[in-house]
Amino acid sequence: MPMDNQDQMPSRPPLWNDPDKRALIFQVIVLAAVFAFFAYIFSNTLHNLEKRGISTGFDFLNNEAGFGILMSLIPYDETYTFGRTFLVGLLNTLLVSFLGIILATILGFIIGVARLSNNWLIAKIATVYIETFRNIPLLLQILFWYFAMLPLLPHPRQSVNFSDAFFLNSRGLYLPAPVFESAFLWVLIALFVAIIAVVFLVRWAHKRQAATGQPFHTFWVSLAILVTLPAVAYVVTGMPLNWNLPELKGFNFRGGMTIIPELAALLLALSIYTAAFIAEIVRSGIQAVSHGQTEAAYALGLRPAKTLQLVIIPQAMRVIIPQLTSQYLNLTKNSSLAAAVGYPDLVAVFAGTTLNQTGQAVEIIFMTMMVYLTISLLISLFMNWYNNKMALVER
Template sequence: MRNQIGAPKGLSLNDPRVRAWLFQILTIVAVVGLGWYLFHNTQTNLQHRGITSGFDFLERSAGFGIAQHLIPYTEQDSYARVFVIGLLNTLLVTFIGIILATLLGFIIGVARLSPNWMINKLATVYVETFRNIPPLLQILFWYFAVFLTLPGPKGSINLSDTFFISNRGLNMPGASLTDGFWPFVVAVLLAVAATALMVRWANRRFEASGQPFHKFWAGLAVMLVIPGLSVLLFGNPLSWEMPQLKGFNFVGGWVLIPELLALTLALTIYTAAFIAEIVRSGIRSVSYGQTEAARSLGLREGPTLRKVIIPQALRVIIPPLTSQYLNLAKNSSLAAGIGYPEMVSLFAGTVLNQTGQAIEVIAITMSVYLAISISISMLMNWYNKRIALIER
């Protein structure tokens, strides 16, 4: 009789590894089959309707104007340039909104923990009000009820003869590059590098000897002196053009259109309400013993919050904060409700209506939002790992 000891086992569904591989193979086959069916069905329907597919339409002339474009644009430019303009406008709102919402959210979140009754209740009212109103309604409110009701350019609100607010937007001084711009950029980079080296040296010195060093004031001096020397040697890096009222509108300078102001303000206020709750819960997660230990060392309330509580709370704050950043980026598509020229209203709206290339346009738009979301997630995950506790 043959000895079966050590003989390899046959394939059996009773083996968990065999079942795992089988289920994965079946899943892959099902996904590929469904994808092929959808692709084949789409191609067949397009051929029956005489619709050509492909991305050649991106090279055709757009033939329409755009209210806001961060790069030069004319109506004769291609749809590809329209795509770039929509992408830049989306990134502009996302970038500004994330910064402002983070600052406002941290302030409101800390205010909710204030022992002052008035500050605490005002912060609570802010959070409970703005996080329970849909963002689209807030956008419409700021656009139609606030900015469009402002006076015209002739009756605009004048702020120090520099900024002018009207129903046409916010007019401000515009900057243009001079010959001293790039030397100034190099000087700023050198100042940043010097400050980083100084901070690293100060930290090592403190760990070795226990002697503190005024890193903030020293870094501030470096950041002012080196770029200041560049300005003295090569001149101002920028020249400024002031807006002037001529006829029925302002000319010169920069203008932030009402659609941009309403969208940014609404998304900032809405997202900050959620960030405030995240900050409050993160601070609450830090043991009160940390505060007592800081007080026993003679630290005041401000340094205790900045140097003891917030660094520990960030480990709890960052993961849900990432979700709010992603929500803000995706909520920027609500700008279609007020006509701000971002990706959805400009590319998935106007371009789609003119070209009829629905599949290509929607695929490009979805890919853009996917890329923006993945980029934000990767950046925040990297930062989260940087501040994570290292266990031994």
């Protein structure tokens, strides 16, 4: 049998037909094009900035801001720097995102479970809620609460009064503010000790159950520890916590804490909107656990509550958590719509007022985008970690 050419070295194709070389050349061209594009933009920007007499760099952050901000979690007034406005905005963004995430999660889980209820009316109400709120733009919902609903609240003098401590009116919701004395530290220490004790207790109970099969009332004992220890510390140190109640003085309230209407509208819209999406995620997560799992758990003799706790929820959570984190990320990004109602978040204060005052568009937009990018990077790192952890548990 004559040898065919297979053992022979294939002849090298010409340069433009060699896939490796072609890939290399293509990538060099792409890279060069990208660099050329950025260089073009860069030179144009420098030229334009020079024309407008704007100096580049981050020095402006040290200049005095000279404008007030409606709400700040840290001390701030007109004499602080532009850098400080960045911090104020960032903290306000984080505040509204944090509160929104908590509210949306609670509401979303309730509605998601309600949608699967075997009570027809409850399930229908949940469906109507989901289909209504997720199909209306978030911005419209924010404007609706802020411009249409909140002005319907009474004037400060006719505030809705809950036991002389909480007041609701068109200027906001007034709450008692906690005033901590130095001895309150001991209560915090007691709480910390209680948490550590509970962690050890849970580990011990788990080990004992694995070894002997004896269950332990972990939940109730942990709850007792968590409540009693700090409570005892609180009483022993002489109740070092006072409340600063809001009071009507003249036309407005003084003292206490205020949730300004801008924050209230934003928070309401964000949590109602996101809850509709979270509810769908919860529903799909629960439905993803096949019914055979429930039947198997019943066959093993587990009670319905235990089935839910040990079989359904852990498996549903595996589906729910990755999607839930991406909703949290969405909520954080959506909180930037604050600009529409004037809640001083990062975009409204820094990319809005500060940008207008200084004209440093490039630096400011860059910093703002970096903040959101960092948050989304952190969240995707968490997701990778979580997915890896779950993959290990899987058999």
